[in-house]
Amino acid sequence: MPCQTKSISRRDCLKVAGITLAATAVTCSGLGFVATRKPDIPTPDLVFGDETILRDRILVAYATRAGSTVEIAIAIGESLSQRNYIVEVRPVIDQPDINPYQAVIIGSAIRMGNWLPEAVEYIKHNQQILNQKPVALFTAHMLNAGDDETSRANRLAYLNPVREILTDPEEAFFAGKMDFTKLSFLDRMISRMVGAVEDDLRDWDKIRTWAQAVFK
Numbered sequence: 001m002p003c004q005t006k007s008i009s010r011r012d013c014l015k016v017a018g019i020t021l022a023a024t025a026v027t028c029s030g031l032g033f034v035a036t037r038k039p040d041i042p043t044p045d046l047v048f049g050d051e052t053i054l055r056d057r058i059l060v061a062y063a064t065r066a067g068s069t070v071e072i073a074i075a076i077g078e079s080l081s082q083r084n085y086i087v088e089v090r091p092v093i094d095q096p097d098i099n100p101y102q103a104v105i106i107g108s109a110i111r112m113g114n115w116l117p118e119a120v121e122y123i124k125h126n127q128q129i130l131n132q133k134p135v136a137l138f139t140a141h142m143l144n145a146g147d148d149e150t151s152r153a154n155r156l157a158y159l160n161p162v163r164e165i166l167t168d169p170e171e172a173f174f175a176g177k178m179d180f181t182k183l184s185f186l187d188r189m190i191s192r193m194v195g196a197v198e199d200d201l202r203d204w205d206k207i208r209t210w211a212q213a214v215f216k
Helices: 010-036 068-081 117-125 149-157 185-193 204-213
Strands: 046-048 057-063 086-091 103-111 135-141 170-175
Touching: 046 068, 057 068, 057 117, 068 086, 068 103, 068 135, 068 204, 103 117, 170 204
Parallel strands: 057 086, 057 103, 103 135, 135 170
Antiparallel strands: 046 086
């Protein structure tokens, strides 16, 4: 497909085209299953807080590819429980029922500039009830983590599709972690082609501080 979009540079367009061709080549080579198979990533289902005491319940639902978002969700759950909530941390792939909770937090990693599709679909599926409860969103990302205007605009754009579904949710953006050993061969190849490097940029103080203030 020719590079005709004005909002993307020719260099970036060629990079995207190269990634697409490389992914297609791997898939068509007969190595598609091996290339796209990723290491098993734990997706724990956890509860924080004393369930024997009647308290408000908060759901922290997460979508992850390499596990970094899981650890952020757990830190948020632990911090919220210190505010005397019962907090359940669950993967969106389990489609947790939103009805029992007084508030909901949903978080996702970023892949190819977008929230993971299972997180977006979960929000679409629960749009009506989510818009009747307090909702907060967090995004774990490696790129666009700077304080400059371009970085800020780019990371805000991650949530554009979700903002069309939800009514004024709270938002947070957290720098994540890149660990190539947790990625499939194809994802490692794509990550290297876009210039990603292995690093852990998570600011646990920032994450826990946000969890102490959300929904206030």
